Amino acid sequence: MTSPNETFQTELDRVADLTNRHLANLLDRHLGGEGPAQVGEAMRHALLGGGKRIRPYLVIRSAALFGVSEEAAMPTATALECLHTYSLVHDDLPAMDDDEMRRGRPTVHVAYEEATAILVGDALLTLAFETLADPQTNPDPAIRNALVLALAKAAGTNGMVGGQALDLAAEGKSLGLDEVLRLQAMKTGALFRFACEAGAILGGADETQKTALIRYGKDLGQAFQLADDLLDHEGDAEAAGKAVAKDAERGKATLVALLGVDAAKTRLEEIVADAEEALRPFGEDAVLLMEAARFVARRKA
Template structure:
């Protein structure tokens, strides 16, 4: 199976579940649900759900459990995009080739939609439908809270805003991206191990894979911002340079940044050796990340 087919299958399954989890309701509150659906169903490659589903498959986790956890991480990811696009943050008008949530609705509704998606992600993980073992559910909730909070994605976003007026060296940029992007990717991989009662060695291997993959992902993102075009990427380009942000590309240059991404991809795959051929879908993702155009 190719990565494109595997990604499409995972995305299709997650999209169907997201549709079921976000049905229309009667009353004025339906507007925020419209915005939540808009934010989650507007395309996207569903990379994080793919990672979670295929990490869980290493341990033969029941597919419905993995799928629900995958929907939760996609909700949290989409919440972060909605808030990231707001005028107070990146002030973006375009996301995935269409107007951002605050442009399609309004700023207040977009904020509430992000809040709703974030909250619902934890609701899904805490539901017994996600796993019959209460300790597993608690571990999932704890891991996602750490990955999404001040010691993870939120902290990374704060550093990113601070960096607009302060210079960062390569070590600081690496830390920023490990928090802002890498922590959620790491959760996506570790969650498969949590669902499957994996050993700590197996969970650490998945986390190490995810950390290297996450940095490679961000370097490619920086390359696309420097070299890509809005029509292909589906979002504005050149924003980092315009904002004066230090990135992997601005410090390393395009050629060295591309080489570093390749090296990180090789390191990522090396962490999967203990899983043998069963981890091939994760190795396919590494190649996909390194060669993506949007």
């Protein structure tokens, strides 16, 4: 018998394959020019090196609520994955988290060199916006523009980059619960939120629908991070593909450390319940997004 999580994994894998094909096509088109060979190779290493592609999945399924086809949502999904990947490449740098392995393979600065990794990140960040602004993403410039603006806000100083800065500043300090929640909402949550907001933008959602999807996206970001902290804590290095409890070792505050394992698990279930509540107005159409929330919370890797 297959569990609900296994069924959902199949669905996620299908969309991940689709995403990977589109990402490879995007790079083929983009790197056809006079650009330097090594940066192109390193961009492929970074972007096509695996990953669950949960963010693209959320774009696809949020957009599907409004009848937007997977093909039509895919350019936006790939742009988001470019942006997410840039953040991983820069976060892995020696001056940042100094990680040598990512998804079971050497990080970009290890496989190539540090300068290349900096440029690969810069190039992927830029490519994300180029992709969103491309008429292929959507025929309506107002929609493309709304996507650019929303992604820039999610990725910048008041979103992901700001969260990363807070995270670096927090090493060795003890943060309170509110501070950890704020940091995680910026560092991890902002892109999950954008993924769902992007579906609403592509689908021409009204404000109530957009607000509901943003609430769901925020919940999902929190659930993802909390599940990550629990996995780190329970420590299965092989399954997670990274060093055991690395954040805790570095003295970074996690919700698990602050709340304890049991309270963290309870909180995770509450977040999933809130995510499901947020989706209620969409009824049956949102079944897969509900499954996504449960999958993110209960994943083992």
